[in-house]
Amino acid sequence: MSIEIRSAPHIKGARTVEIIMRHVVWSLMPVCAFYIFQYGLSALASLVVVTGSCLATERYFVRQGGQSGDISDFSAVITGILLALSIPPGFPLWMGAVAGGVAIALGKALFGGIGYNVFNPALVGRAFVQAAFPTAIATYTPSFMPGRFYEFIPSSMALPLMQPESITEWLTLKHFDALAGATPLAKWKFDGVLANADELLTSLSGHMAVGPSPLLILICGIYLASRRFMDWRIPLAILGSAGLTAWLLFALNPDRFPNPFFMLFSGGLILGAMYMATDMATSPVTPKGMWVYGALIGLLTVIIRYYSGLPEGVMYAILLGNAATPLIEKITQPTPFGKSVLAAFGRQRKGASYPLHPGYISREDAGAVTPRKRILFDKPKKPRQES
Amino acid sequence: MNVEALAPQTTPTVAMIRTLGLLSAICGLIIVASYQGTYAAVQENKRIAIERAVFKVIPTAKSIEEYLASPEGGVTKVGAGGTASPGAVKFYAGYDATGKLAGIAAEGVAKGYADNVRILFAYDPVAGTVASFSVVASRETPGIGDKILVNKDFLANFPLEAKLSADLKTLAHEIRTVKHGSKVNPWEVDAISGATITSRAVGKAINDAAQVLLPRISPQLDKLKEKS
Amino acid sequence: MSQSPPRTWDEFMEGIWRQNPVFVMVLGMCPTLAVTVSGVNALSMGVATTFVLVFSCGLISLLRKLIPKEVRIATYIVIIATFVTVVDYVIQAVSLALYDALGAFIQLIVVNCIILGRAEAHASKTPPGVAMINALGMGVGFTIGLLALGTVREIFGAGTLFGVALFGESFQPWVVMVLPPGGFFVLGSWLLFFAALERRKQRKLAEATQNA
Structure with missing residues (x-):
């Protein structure tokens, strides 16, 4: 044996x-x-x-x-x-x-x-x-x-x-x-011509010089996320932060900046958010880190598109996000059980234990009920004394 | 004991100063000698370089004169004695084979995509136009920004109108770069689609330089007419 | 047994192969990466550096007994700066176009660590003849390094070699090669190539000793 x-x-x-x-x-x-x-x-x-x-x-x-x-x-x-x-x-x-x-x-x-x-x-x-x-x-x-x-x-x-x-x-x-x-983004950047967001989304109308259809990528991406082959947090964070930044700027100055939907559906943002930024080796593993990472990419994309000489910024934004990944992971380490932020200010607790991630446990065990993690008070409440 | 052991190793101050002085003398001699030896050739090279650049934008010119245009409106020839006032702008007058003024060349600078784009443009005082331009120095992206020298549509912008307004203080129309295909007036520069920023830099460089230079030299044109 | 000829040859070859400033010591990277966009630039930069290297090492070696050790670095810098100024004037006299292409990197030869390094490590301890031969070897080695980068970058970046077109009219230049990242790519590839050579040599050596 x-x-x-x-x-x-x-x-x-x-x-x-x-x-x-x-x-x-x-x-x-x-x-x-x-x-x-x-x-x-x-x-x-x-x-x-x-x-x-x-x-x-x-x-x-x-x-x-x-x-x-x-x-x-x-x-x-x-x-x-x-x-x-x-x-x-x-x-x-x-x-x-x-x-x-x-x-x-x-x-x-x-x-x-x-x-x-x-x-x-x-x-x-x-x-x-x-x-x-x-x-x-x-x-194009x-x-x-x-x-x-x-x-x-x-x-x-x-x-x-x-x-x-x-x-x-x-x-x-x-x-x-x-x-x-010229791509819709280049047309907007250099000639000030804005394409309709819904036309961009399906890219079915006319002879638009766009890449792959954003709508299709969105659907395929959602399928992947629903099968848990991809973390939904990253694309959501990227699109959310890009949309939010674009919407803020649009609200401030609608003449200068395009509407947020144009920002979201033009260029390679959807492809980048769904398939490129979610590459497992180059994106953070911590859930909090994923939000930070996505938000960073979305923000950078909009900044590059608006304020640089390039019409498209998704590629550089994701590469910068990749470069920042180790740092993001470092600052977003989940607090070990028993070591909450509050505990750092109070007395030091000893003997922290690490909860098992459901993904690492066998299927039978994963089905078992795991105790809910409390947000503020990780110490179980003392049973009320009845007598 | 330690002090005695170290003592012979330290150099006296006088010796240090002597050595450094001697060395400086040798080095000074070498530098001065090489400066003297190469001075003539360097000056000749610089003259040829300027001439070549000016001849390129004023093709009919056969010889050039270097002038300074002072803010008060005076025009003085460089190297002819007069002191240059602060804020004076240098320009070159190109003369053809018979000694008649063929055009005026001046430098303009504006921020491009990567760095400042320095250009030399030729002003035709008879027609009141900018006849052509060439690039003196630029760090624009090869293949995109350097299209300004070869793009046929862009070169068709020249001659570009640059007439002075009635009071002779500014240009009648500001030279502006407009987006590709929307040029309507002779003082507008039609940008290259895809190299808009560099195109804009060219327009701005010409405008900035012309706004300063032309009001100063236009009253003095008679002085420049013939080669002196 | 005459020791002199092999010694001199060794001194010369040290800079070219065993201690190559670019590929082995990785010194003087600033001009190496910045000016090597074409073969001509690389060659002239190499020649200019070699000139400064040989003459300043010669002079330093000549004066080595005279220079007080407390002020030696200042002395070296003065001597090196002198020869850099000479080179600066000479290049201006030869060609202004070349002077513009090399830009500030001519003046920056002063702070090129190869030269100060050679002065400190070699010329201050050896007689002028040997020091100059060693400096010449270093200079030639540096020039070879620059040329290795310059020719590759010129072939890809402009489709030419020393200004001679290689691929005809419609060649597509790889713009990245004449931009700063291209310098890093090519330098990295060369270092990779030499590392692979070294590894192969060592493997062969190990096999040979095993067999024996």
Whole structure:
């Protein structure tokens, strides 16, 4: 008989990293499908190439050894899909491949693989191409173009290392004016044109140059959160704080600032809040920390969008939030049982005990009634003396 | 005992001063010698650089003169003796092959996307327009901000009207950068879509410099007409 | 057995490989990251630093017996600043465009720790000939380091190498490479490359000793 010696925890949940990741991928499928329906062949190629590049890089580094994780844990697939959804559909494919490679190599492999990364790999890849190819990443194309299922957007097929063709001529050929390629955010920022929030939400009306549909992402995200594959606090905190900040500014000066709904549904805020900021390795684990983290990202997003030279700020806001995560976790450590804030002022209590998180207990035990934690008085009241 | 052991190791003050003095003398000599040796070449280089920049914005110019425009309205030639008053603005008069005034070039500065954008613009005193401009120094994003030099729509802004108002104190119309496609007046600058901030910096740099310079030099134009 | 030739060669090679200022000692990072946007900039910065390094180390070594140790740092700085001023004038005389491209980093050679470090650690203890050869090696090593960064950044950032276009008209420049982050990326990649080389060497060495 062999005895295995292991350290705690000895009781594990049935959920593995792979299962969670696979569910995230499934939930992204409707978003991808609609994205391809919107932009056609180029969007499909972009998704395939970027994800392929991520997987190839992941495989290379896993084979090199010294990495945690495996190509089969689906995390590289998520990175690839999110990256492809956050770049313009007509982004040259070779640049997409560069973005995917950088995302995994610089964003993940250098830190030691899945779970060790400090920044969301997809956003690292996007930040790199944003800095490297600022023109290409700002070149969007209108959605629902005629003939999108038979031909590529011309900029997609740029030769490696070469500049993409200008899409202006192609747009004129299709009877669009040159401005049709600007995103609603860029139009608002540079030309003061405001799009309707409901149009943005479904992105069904007209030939808007938007990314994936926010409504669909919202629905898929809510599904994930309801299955507890993702913590609902983070997206709620991000959207809440961004909406609140935008609403405050809008109330102060409605002429200068757009309405909060435009802020929420434009650009990549919904995608970022639902799928990128909630990356488990790069967001806080403490419930209080999640609120702080989300609020920080929402606030930064609005500030960057309003006051910087860039039209979009979700990416930098989330990266900054990722960077602040260890700090946030440190200041939001839950108070151990018996060590409340009040106790710090009063006498020191000894012998604190830590309540087990329901997630760590087996299913049977998790169903058991746990005593409610009192907010102010953690010491059980003395039974009233009846006699 | 300790004191005695340490004593020979400390250097006397006189020796320190002597060594440092000697060293400073040597170093001073080297510096002065190299300054003298390179002075002519450096000045020549600077002149060529200015000439090249001015010739680029005033293509018909064959020679240039450097002037200062003082706040009182006087125009003095640099290097011709006169003392420059504080607040004087430097500008260059470009002359064509026959010695006639071909244009006036001056520098303008405005805050761009990354840092100050310094430009040199050519003013055509006959037509009352800003004929063209070039960038002296900028740290704008390559590929976006540097479009101001190549974008055809943006370059079509020039010549840009810069006429003085009736009282000769300010420009008749402030030079303004407007968003892409909404230019209606000849004194407006049509911004590049996507490089609005840099476009705005160019407009502001020209406006700020012209507002100061043009009222000062327009009464003195006769003095500048012929190459002196 | 003549000790002199190998010794001199060693002194020269020390700065180029074993103690390379950029890749091994990681000194003088400020100019390394800031001016290496093109091969020409890197080369001229390297040459300017080498000039200052060789002459100030030579002079310091010449005066090493004369310099009181209490004021040695001040003395070194005066000597280094002198040669930096000379370089400053010479570059202005040669090309103003180059002078503008290098900007304040010429004057900042004064505080480049490679030079003060060499003066303190080497030139103040050795005769002028050896000190100058060692300084030359260091300078060449620094130049090689700068060129390694400068050429990579120029190829990606502008599609050219020393101003010669490599990929034709429609090359897409990687803007990030000529921005400060590009400097860090390329430097990091080179350090990674050398670390990998070192590790491989050690593994081979370990295998060899095991076999023996």
